[in-house]
Amino acid sequence: MTNPVSRTILLFDIERYSDRDDVEQAYLRRMLYDIADRTLDAAGIEETKRLRADRGDSVMELIDADASLTALLRSLLTEAPAQLRAINRMAAKSAQIRLRAVLSIGFVAIDGQGGWVGSDLNHACRLLDAKLLRAALRERADDFALCISDPVHQGIVRHGHPGIPAEEFHPVALDSKNGPLNAWLHGPLPGTTAGDPAGPPARASDATPPSAPAPAPTPSGPGAAFHFSGGAPSFGGSLVAGDQHGVSGGTVHGDVHLGGTEKDGAR
Template sequence: MTDPVSRTFLLLDIEKFSDRDDVEQAYLRRMLYGLTDRVLECAGIEETMRRRADRGDSVMELIDANASLTSLLRALITEAPAQLRAMNRMASRSAQMRLRVVLATGYVWVDEHEGWVGADLNHACRLLDAQLLRTALAERGTDVALCVSEAVHAGIVRHGHQGIPAEDFHAITVDSKNGPLRAWLLGPVPACAPRQEGNQDHGDTGALPVPGREGGPGTGRTKERNGPAEGAAGAAGRAAPVGQVAGGFIGGDNYGVSAGQVGGDIRFEAPRRTPGEPS
């Protein structure tokens, strides 16, 4: 086995492939291969910079890390849907093709049997097979549902490069046997998707608050959301608001309080009382 190398992973999967007969499946595979070649060519990625793995109803491309990830993402957003529309206009209903697409990056090993091994690649495959991505494609009138990994979003999408609409990508979390995986979906998120609290609290990047700002690490206090914080449990006969702790207060370096959960390095302390004050 070789040493691990950094690569870009492009995965494309045909919707409802197993519902087709053998002739239709063979046709769809040819169309998928041709579309993938044209999209990569549009992105300026030469054949010498890519390796392909056949998965029957899907294809995986292992792309050299020196290839432009920005150009590839731009081609997936514009060229892939255009190519599919043109193909489907000329095809019978049973031969039309819709795709789930995942773009990710990470490290991978290539063994002596040309097998690809790596946790980052496994995560990309989990995203491709996620029910949330399947639902997103099923609910849309378009032919493509595109999902990018957290690393691709952080490195490319959120910077708003030309031709990449950062505001149209939305954070999602998909369940997998390896645990929850965070990613970003282009276009509307299905109604069945769990709410992404990070988007509401810290913007679309899901980042933690900036150190030194109110509610950020090292400030020793949390951000006030429901009015001024009360020192103990609140007024008599009233339950403590969400994010506060009844019968005491929270000290230490708090990362924030949201939806009743506390993150960061914290400690619970009894409230300070003046001498002679009744307990």
């Protein structure tokens, strides 16, 4: 096994790949390769600086650490979505391709069988498979959802480089068998709209509870209106009985009994 070396890790995965037949899957794989190649070319990353592993519905790219991470992230935000739009605009519904992507950095070694080994690579794969990232893509009108690791955010995004809007990335904590994984999701969080505040980091296991009905406002002051439907309402221990139709503009219609004092049609 080689010694671990620092790499940029880029992962792409096709949504609902297993739902397609063999012909459609073969087409989607060609489109995935084309999108990955064009995205990396637009970032100025030569083939000699890349290693690719094929996982059927996904591809994994190991990129030399001296390649520009800033240029690659900028290309992921612009070139990858543009390629998807161009492909899907002319494709039949059965051939539409939607992608999840993860960009991370870390140390990776290559074993004697050509396999890739490293906890940083495992971390990136868990981000790609996270329920929250899947939900984010499912809820979006566009065809691309990107998640980046915390080191990528700390090293690149938070510094506000041109073409990389830091405000569009939101912190998330993704559940895994090894505990929560901190990362950053580009675009709105699942269950929100683009204009909603991000709030605290979202968790993959979070579910939006049904909204409880707002409590009825308590009328007060002159001119307050009350409407009753059956029964005799009580206010502060005093009983309002009889055939009440409402209190409007200070006028009480019907019989009112408050603390034993009776006023019939009082004004």
